[in-house]
Amino acid sequence: MEAFFSKEIQAGLDQARVTSLKKASRLRVTVGNDVxxxxxxxKSGFSMEADAPSLRGLVDLYDGSLHLMQCLIITNYAQEGERRYEFKRATVVAEGPAVDFEVEETAPKALIEDARGAIADR
Incomplete structure (x- = not known):
């Protein structure tokens, strides 16, 4: 069964849904100095409030203070009280620098000094 609501009631329902999503999400997008x-x-995009600016180009996506990815946004459109953005490219931010050699799984992770001052591989 489908329910049909007036425009005012549908707008209120959409606003309530957006408000609950805002409270639950720590995600944010930065463009220059704007957040x-x-x-x-x-997988292929994200959504913001319907009154969000019409963004295009390169943006950074964060979860709190953790930098998740750098995204190239190509399309945006408004739907159901949200503005939706689609990625052309989303590059996950690496935790460390890129290496140009293979790291073996059995390689020591750190050197630990014991009570005698001797160094042991761990």
Whole structure:
């Protein structure tokens, strides 16, 4: 069964849904010095509030203070009280510098000094 609501009631329902998504999400997008809250994130894009600016180009996506990825946004459109953005490219931020050699799984992770002052591989 489908329910049909008036435009005012549908707008109120959409606003309530957006408000609950804002409270639950720590995601944000930065463009230069501007920061915008993100409501939802999926494999090929993300959404913000309907009154969010019409962004295009390169943006950085954060979860709190953790830099998740750098994204190239190519399309945006408004739907169901949200503005949706699609990625052309989303590059995950690496935790460390790139290496140009193979790291063996059995390689020592650190050197630990014991009580005698001797160094042991761990």
């Amino acid at each position: 915008y809250p993100v409501l939802r994130l999926w």
